Amino acid sequence: MASPRTVVADAAARKLVSRTGRASSAPRLGLVPAVQRLPLDEILVGDCIEAMNRLPASSVDCVFADPPYNLQLGDASLMRPDQSRVDAVDDDWDKFASFASYDSFTRDWLTACRRVMKPNATLWVIGSYHNIFRVGSALQDLGFWILNDIVWRKANPMPNFRGKRFTNAHETLIWASRSAESKGYTFHYDALKGGNEDLQMRSDWFIPLCTGDERLKGADGNKVHPTQKPEALLARTLLSATNPGDVVLDPFFGTGTTGAVAKLLGRRFIGCEREEVYAEAARRRIDAVVPLSRAALLVAPTKRAEPRVPFLSVVEAGHLKAGDVLTDERRRFKATVRPDGQLDVGVAIGSIHKVGALVQGLPACNGWTFWHAERAGKLVVIDTYRAKLRAVMGAAG
Amino acid sequence: MASPRTVVADAAARKLVSRTGRASSAPRLGLVPAVQRLPLDEILVGDCIEAMNRLPASSVDCVFADPPYNLQLGDASLMRPDQSRVDAVDDDWDKFASFASYDSFTRDWLTACRRVMKPNATLWVIGSYHNIFRVGSALQDLGFWILNDIVWRKANPMPNFRGKRFTNAHETLIWASRSAESKGYTFHYDALKGGNEDLQMRSDWFIPLCTGDERLKGADGNKVHPTQKPEALLARTLLSATNPGDVVLDPFFGTGTTGAVAKLLGRRFIGCEREEVYAEAARRRIDAVVPLSRAALLVAPTKRAEPRVPFLSVVEAGHLKAGDVLTDERRRFKATVRPDGQLDVGVAIGSIHKVGALVQGLPACNGWTFWHAERAGKLVVIDTYRAKLRAVMGAAG
DNA sequence: CGGCTAGGTGAATCTGACA
DNA sequence: ATGTCAGATTCACCTAGCC
Numbered sequence: 001m002a003s004p005r006t007v008v009a010d011a012a013a014r015k016l017v018s019r020t021g022r023a024s025s026a027p028r029l030g031l032v033p034a035v036q037r038l039p040l041d042e043i044l045v046g047d048c049i050e051a052m053n054r055l056p057a058s059s060v061d062c063v064f065a066d067p068p069y070n071l072q073l074g075d076a077s078l079m080r081p082d083q084s085r086v087d088a089v090d091d092d093w094d095k096f097a098s099f100a101s102y103d104s105f106t107r108d109w110l111t112a113c114r115r116v117m118k119p120n121a122t123l124w125v126i127g128s129y130h131n132i133f134r135v136g137s138a139l140q141d142l143g144f145w146i147l148n149d150i151v152w153r154k155a156n157p158m159p160n161f162r163g164k165r166f167t168n169a170h171e172t173l174i175w176a177s178r179s180a181e182s183k184g185y186t187f188h189y190d191a192l193k194g195g196n197e198d199l200q201m202r203s204d205w206f207i208p209l210c211t212g213d214e215r216l217k218g219a220d221g222n223k224v225h226p227t228q229k230p231e232a233l234l235a236r237t238l239l240s241a242t243n244p245g246d247v248v249l250d251p252f253f254g255t256g257t258t259g260a261v262a263k264l265l266g267r268r269f270i271g272c273e274r275e276e277v278y279a280e281a282a283r284r285r286i287d288a289v290v291p292l293s294r295a296a297l298l299v300a301p302t303k304r305a306e307p308r309v310p311f312l313s314v315v316e317a318g319h320l321k322a323g324d325v326l327t328d329e330r331r332r333f334k335a336t337v338r339p340d341g342q343l344d345v346g347v348a349i350g351s352i353h354k355v356g357a358l359v360q361g362l363p364a365c366n367g368w369t370f371w372h373a374e375r376a377g378k379l380v381v382i383d384t385y386r387a388k389l390r391a392v393m394g395a396a397g
Numbered sequence: 398m399a400s401p402r403t404v405v406a407d408a409a410a411r412k413l414v415s416r417t418g419r420a421s422s423a424p425r426l427g428l429v430p431a432v433q434r435l436p437l438d439e440i441l442v443g444d445c446i447e448a449m450n451r452l453p454a455s456s457v458d459c460v461f462a463d464p465p466y467n468l469q470l471g472d473a474s475l476m477r478p479d480q481s482r483v484d485a486v487d488d489d490w491d492k493f494a495s496f497a498s499y500d501s502f503t504r505d506w507l508t509a510c511r512r513v514m515k516p517n518a519t520l521w522v523i524g525s526y527h528n529i530f531r532v533g534s535a536l537q538d539l540g541f542w543i544l545n546d547i548v549w550r551k552a553n554p555m556p557n558f559r560g561k562r563f564t565n566a567h568e569t570l571i572w573a574s575r576s577a578e579s580k581g582y583t584f585h586y587d588a589l590k591g592g593n594e595d596l597q598m599r600s601d602w603f604i605p606l607c608t609g610d611e612r613l614k615g616a617d618g619n620k621v622h623p624t625q626k627p628e629a630l631l632a633r634t635l636l637s638a639t640n641p642g643d644v645v646l647d648p649f650f651g652t653g654t655t656g657a658v659a660k661l662l663g664r665r666f667i668g669c670e671r672e673e674v675y676a677e678a679a680r681r682r683i684d685a686v687v688p689l690s691r692a693a694l695l696v697a698p699t700k701r702a703e704p705r706v707p708f709l710s711v712v713e714a715g716h717l718k719a720g721d722v723l724t725d726e727r728r729r730f731k732a733t734v735r736p737d738g739q740l741d742v743g744v745a746i747g748s749i750h751k752v753g754a755l756v757q758g759l760p761a762c763n764g765w766t767f768w769h770a771e772r773a774g775k776l777v778v779i780d781t782y783r784a785k786l787r788a789v790m791g792a793a794g
Numbered sequence: 795c796g797g798c799t800a801g802g803t804g805a806a807t808c809t810g811a812c813a
Numbered sequence: 814a815t816g817t818c819a820g821a822t823t824c825a826c827c828t829a830g831c832c
Contacts, residue, residue, distance in 0.1 A: 099537060099538060128546075129533070129543050129545065129546040129571070130543075132530070132533070132546075133529070133530045133531075133532075133533025133534045133536075133537065133571075134530075134533075134534055134537075135530075136526070136529070136530025136531075136533075136534075137530045137531055137533075137534040139530075140496060140530065140531075141496065145807080146526050146527075146807075147562050147807090148526065148562050148563045148565065149525075149526040149529075149567075149569070150563065151548045151550075151567055151601065153548075153601050155789050155790065156789075157599070159597055160597060163584075163586040163587075163597075164584055164586070165544050165545050165584065166545045166547065166572075166589075166597070166598050166599060166600045166637075167597040167598065167599045167600060168545065168600055169599035169600045169601055170548055170599075170600055170601050172546070172569075174526070174530075175563075180807080183809075183810080184810085187561060187562065188737070189560040189561070189822095190560075191737040191739060192563075192709075192737065193560075193748075194737070194738070194739040194746070194747050194748040194751070195707060195708055195709035195712075195735075195737045195738020195739050195748070196707040196708070196709060196738065196748075197705070197707060197708060197748055197749070197750060197764075198748045198750060198751065199705075199823095199824070200556055200557060200560075200563070200564045200823075200824075201563050201564065201707075202554070202563060202564045202566035202567075203563045203564060203565055203566045203567055204548065204550050204566055204567050204601070206704075206710065206790060207710075207713060208714065208789070232713035232714070235713065235736065236709070236713070239736060239737045240563075264736075265736060292719050292720065292736060293720065295733075295741075296719050296720055296733070296735055296736060296741075297736070298741075298746075300739070300746035300747075303820090303821065303822095304809085304810085304820090304821065308811090308819075308820090351818080351819075352819095353818080353819060353820065354818085354819095362480040363476070363480060364476070364480055364818095364819095364820080365480070365820085366819085366820050366821065366822090367819090367820080368819095368820075368821095369820090369821095465805095466805055466807095467807095468805060468806070468807055469807045470805095470806065470807055471806095471807075471808090473808095475806060475808060476808095476822090477803090477822080477823065478821080478822040478823055479822095479823085481802080481803090483803085483804085483806070483808095484803075484804080485805085485806065486805045486806080491805085524805095525805065525806095525807095526807090527805080527806095527807060551804090551825095552825070552826085553803095553804075553824065553825035553826055553827095554804075554824075554825085555803080555804045555805085555806070555823085555824080556804095556822090556823035556824050556825090557806080557808060557822085557823080558806085558808060558822055558823055559806095559808035559809065559821080559822055560808080560809095560821075560822055560823090561808045561809075561822090562806090562808065564823090564824080565805090565806070568805080605825085605826080606803095606804055606825090606826085607804090608803075608804070608825095608826065608827060609826080609827055609828085610827095612804095620803095620804090623804095623805070624804095624805050
């Protein structure tokens with residue numbers, strides 16, 4: 001479990017990944033070399049770039065990365081490409097060297113991530129003003145396509161003790177797809193809107209810091225990791241941009257917030273972590289997580305995902321008859337239903353959408369919500385009949 | 398450096414400004430060559446880099462820059478759900494051939510700014526995710542020292558019409574000093590705190606868009622400039638980081654919000670603007686500004702709307718857990734809390750309001766007062782949890 | 795004058811299935 | 814790759830006009 005080379009043989013538990021970007025339901029043991037199997041729900045201890053380079057290409061659905069932030073403190077985690085340590089610096093040349101080595105490091109891990117991302121996978125990176133501009137630029141240079149920047153507004157930030165600056169009360173996340181052509185990325189628009197009082201979820205999120213019981217403490221009572229992120233933050237990202245069963249890669253796993261939340265939410269994870277101390281804390285933490293029930297994780301069907309119903313089927317089912325006259329909500333326009341499922345508005349014949357657009361002089365129109373039928377003196381929107389057909393179709397399996 | 402040949406010859410010119418970073422109050426005409434005099438409260442029409450290179454070095458106290466964002470919009474125009482067309486920013490001045498050319502442009506104007514900044518001057522830049530990472534990286538590369546990144550949270554952002562991303566509800570400002578050694582920059586910590594109900598001013602600011610009477614309109618009734626910034630945003634930056642009498646340089650002056658607010662607050666300005674149309678509108682606008690009295694130059698307390706709390710935040714905060722069962726006051730209906738902040742009533746999944754209305758057969762319902770949780774055998778209305786979160790959010794607006 | 799409704803608008807990298 | 818077309822998609826303000 002601890003070794004980066006650990007490969008667990010139970011491939012059935014591990015859903016091999018097809019090239020189309022979806023987990024195949026049938027395991028294909030024997031067809032794929034062992035090295036190509038995904039080490040799901042494991043922590044790969046060691047250098048994250050080496051670890052990622054051993055994973056098969058196009059194999060993960062999402063990446064969450066919380067890379068080292070700090071450029072100026074000589075952080076031990078920041079290494080030059082030649083593996084020498086970057087020292088604390090105070091003159092311009094060293095500053096440049098420090099930025100350059102951080103940029104190089106950033107390009108390297110982002111490149112490794114990009115290779116293992118499926119075509120429609122997305123990547124999240126969190127950072128502060130110390131590093132986020134470097135990361136964002138590198139992302140764009142490598143061909144990632146930024147979808148949003150998200151502001152994590154901290155409920156309880158550390159005050160600025162010296163009174164020389166504004167209280168640093170937020171961090172920034174970048175959400176990006178693999179490329180500008182990745183149009184099919186996962187985004188649970190409707191679920192987010194439903195959890196936000198039926199308003200679109202905005203790019204500014206208000207979430208408390210990770211404190212209290214959630215914060216991992218060592219035997220000495222000190223926090224195990226200096227920058228443990230709140231589970232609520234990870235939960236919102238994974239609920240937004242992944243489906244149950246999706247594979248989430250975290251190249252800077254730390255104490256495993258990504259893994260804990262992934263397990264809780266029925267996602268799979270792959271973590272990379274250089275420090276065995278953190279990895280061990282993460283393992284214990286994740287073992288204790290009890291996943292939510294499948295029912296709680298069901299993705300509610302969205303309008304977009306519902307089966308298409310031809311208007312002709314509404315006529316065939318008898319909800320409307322050839323010759324029936326439809327109108328709009330304000331009874332400004334009239335159209336006659338034809339037996340072939342088109343509408344006749346006198347000057348033209350066409351689909352419910354086409355003629356709806358035509359009579360209004362608009363470039364487009366959703367005929368299902370525009371046209372109404374007269375029923376007992378009241379107007380009934382024809383989308384009602386589509387809904388009835390869909391209910392029947394659902395019952396039929 | 399844009400032009401290595403640009404050298405300010407006359408050291409006496411720099412005496413126009415003292416080393417403490419304050420403009421001298423007495424003009425010293427005759428001692429300074431004409432070319433070295435600061436064109437105070439003027440708009441320099443033309444290329445901003447050339448204009449800045451003609452200014453004496455170390456002569457301005459503050460820079461506010463609203464550069465082109467380099468939006469990379471597709472060819473197709475974006476339609477609202479009502480089929481009206483979104484008025485996109487498609488002006489020529491926002492077109493760049495590549496990231497490289499945008500970076501080059503950014504380095505050039507930042508370099509020119511840096512030369513004219515006094516040692517303790519600070520610079521503000523505003524941008525969106527399209528360009529702010531490029532700008533931030535360039536800043537750091539050129540030796541600027543980032544003091545804060547500030548999030549302008551828009552009260553009324555444009556929605557995401559296609560439901561494909563989070564509502565882009567903020568822009569980012571970077572506040573930077575000329576170098577890491579610039580320790581004596583201006584920051585009115587106490588005034589800001591006093592204007593913020595005695596709480597430190599945070600890095601996230603909630604300010605409405607520039608609309609209504611404040612928005613400059615042409616004779617045709619159309620907006621003069623596509624991206625006019627709100628005066629409240631400029632006011633907070635100038636009150637934070639300049640003193641009365643300070644010189645504020647704006648290399649992308651547009652319709653002169655920086656100048657109007659500078660005059661209002663008793664600061665001097667220098668504007669650069671390439672388009673005479675914008676410059677002329679700015680002149681007329683600034684002429685009409687009546688400066689505030691000195692006493693009025695304190696930070697006006699901002700009225701705060703009661704913060705909206707997503708139901709998802711109640712779940713994230715742990716007041717309710719995924720799987721918890723809610724009911725109404727008379728225990729007629731049951732609903733299960735989902736991890737995404739929606740409720741599941743078996744036949745449907747949706748917001749607390751939607752499913753509350755659904756189970757009652759009503760057109761609408763306030764879910765906050767309808768749904769209750771069972772706590773120690775008693776029912777607790779979920780609005781209780783919203784109130785708790787609002788108490789936490791109070792400080793943060 | 796007030797209340798109500800209808801309409802307009804803001805820095806936007808904004809569809810997807812199928813032929 | 815390109816074209817066609819079904820059909821899904823908006824929040825907080827502000828102004829104008831009507832009663």
